[in-house]
Amino acid sequence: MQASVVLFLRGFIISARIEMDTDLVCWKCGGPIHGLPMPLARLAECRLCHAELHVCRLCEFYDRKVADQCREPVADSVKEKERANFCGYFQPRPHAYMPAGGSQTQAAKAGLHALFGIESKQENDKAINAADRLRRELDQLFGDDRKNNN
Helix, strand or coil: CEEEEEECCCCCCEEEECCCCCCEECEEEEEHHHHHHHCCCCCCCCCCCEEEEECCHHEEEEECCCCHHEECCEEECCCCCCCCCCCCCCCCCCCCCCCCCCCHHHHHHHHHHHHCCCCHHHHHHHHHHHHHHHHHHHHHHCCCCCHHCC
């Protein structure tokens, strides 16, 4: 939710857009961001994990798929995406938390395994168990000559 605020300060009109903090969560721990003044100060921190909040990872323009991981075309390049910065285009993004090893990572790994014919350990264990079971059935059906020869 967004709200526009117009301030009159000594004859100057200052207009600012303020992001309401109802859906904002910390980019690092996923904890809710409540009670912090908007727009976020450069050194604002999460109250749960103390991660800096004025960072690229919490920004609306952060996108891993584009150059410099920023969709804002005129923003200066920021090398450390998880550290506080002075970017003037920063806009907090609701639901910015992405847990490590999420479903996208697992899906990408599964795609690579399928592409190169690599079975996961679980599938490999199932195949070994199935092969052992079939071998035992064959041994029961035809008799195990190895036992008789020794």
